[in-house]
């Protein structure tokens with residue numbers, strides 16, 4: 001098979017959602033449809049220990065959660081799908097955001113009873129920043145939830161993205177008659193499992209069901225039809241290009257639990273989501289085409305201590321071009337070091353296996369003995385390639401940190417430096433006194449940091465919670481150290497850039513009012 005055919009088959013995406021919206025359940029459905037698992041409940045087993053292979057730290061085992069953003073590769077309808085998991089709950093971390101740098105599309109799962117929740121919004125914003133296509137799945141239609149029209153309106157109002165309903169619910173909960181499939185011009189009936197009727201019904205030009213079906217008496221049906229007409233007059237038009245550029249989200253309704261509407265969603269997803277595309281580089285600026293012969297890729301995540309007996313780490317690489325073959329040699333752009341890729345891992349639904357071949361869009365795990373950092377570019381051949389740096393995400397939680405034993409300063413500093421470089425956590429110092437402050441987007445990052453510092457560097461630390469803060473960078477020219485107060489603590493980040501940690505929105509507004517000419521940046525694009 002040619003490289004082109006291989007790449008065109010790839011669909012690499014992440015599911016973004018608030019905890020409990022149904023991400024695991026829909027992932028499981030996808031695995032079922034692709035034949036990767038035979039029984040629902042397999043993925044859920046993650047929480048009961050079936051996924052013991054990825055349980056790499058005590059914390060993880062104790063909490064029964066996965067620190068890993070695991071990657072699953074499955075075949076669906078002639079496509080090779082790579083699902084990159086984004087951890088939720090307490091294990092939400094910078095890795096979750098960075099994972100979104102390695103995908104070509106996102107599936108946004110929303111609980112129809114709840115609408116848009118905080119974590120969905122944060123993850124959405126990161127996807128929107130990249131302009132990747134976002135497919136919305138309105139889940140739990142088998143239960144009573146909010147009105148469809150409200151939910152779609154909320155996408156536009158809260159997230160600021162145009163929406164195009166691909167299908168429309170006819171009732172919900174116990175009264176769920178089915179879906180009016182606007183895109184495919186048909187009706188999908190919500191039949192009971194025992195029913196032997198065909199669930200797909202064609203419609204005539206007026207949207208009336210054909211065949212033996214007569215829904216004229218059904219108010220649910222007529223109401224749905226009315227809403228669909230209203231949408232076609234007042235709503236957005238279908239526009240595949242706007243979908244591809246992330247300006248329009250196609251919206252699907254369904255139930256991940258019963259599987260209703262899932263296949264319709266998946267079919268449209270593989271049709272309209274993009275195959276891997278070109279990736280921009282810096283210095284020199286150009287784009288790397290996925291069909292270029294030489295292998296290129298970047299590291300978006302490093303996971304340490306997968307196996308506690310060895311200090312091995314796995315560097316997750318998103319391949320951007322060429323084809324990977326076991327045993328090939330690549331260069332690490334940052335260090336100019338040559339490395340032979342012998343021991344690589346691909347992640348399957350319930351196992352890991354050695355990768356023999358992979359192309360653009362695929363994600364492989366490289367065993368790392370300290371050669372890689374997050375954001376590193378690797379490439380084969382002579383001509384150096386350097387992909388644009390990953391953005392640094394704004395931490396929200398902060399801790400003061402110091403070594404417990406002052407005699408062990410050296411191991412403390414070494415561990416700190418390495419873990420910060422690896423991207424496990426953000427480091428700040430107070431501007432004048434140079435006290436260490438750690439920043440994270442999720443609480444678990446602190447715990448992992450503390451445990452790793454102890455296990456890997458034999459350094460015990462004292463941590464003092466500072467709570468939630470709002471970090472805003474300012475230009476050095478604008479800085480007057482007198483601006484610092486207890487409500488907006490002046491620090492420097494690890495590149496020496498000044499950053500204020502604001503106590504709350506009020507403190508931030510107050511500062512902005514007092515210094516109207518000072519620009520405050522919430523996201524720092526490194527380099």
Ligand code: GDP
Pocket residue numbers: 017018019020021022023024025026088139140141142143254255256257258
């Ligand atoms: P995650 O935290 O986003 O991975 O959510 P899960 O997939 O674990 O689902 C959270 C809970 O919602 C579980 O109890 C699921 O069984 C339930 N759930 C998921 N999808 C549906 C659905 O379509 N309908 C109903 N009624 N429950 C669902």
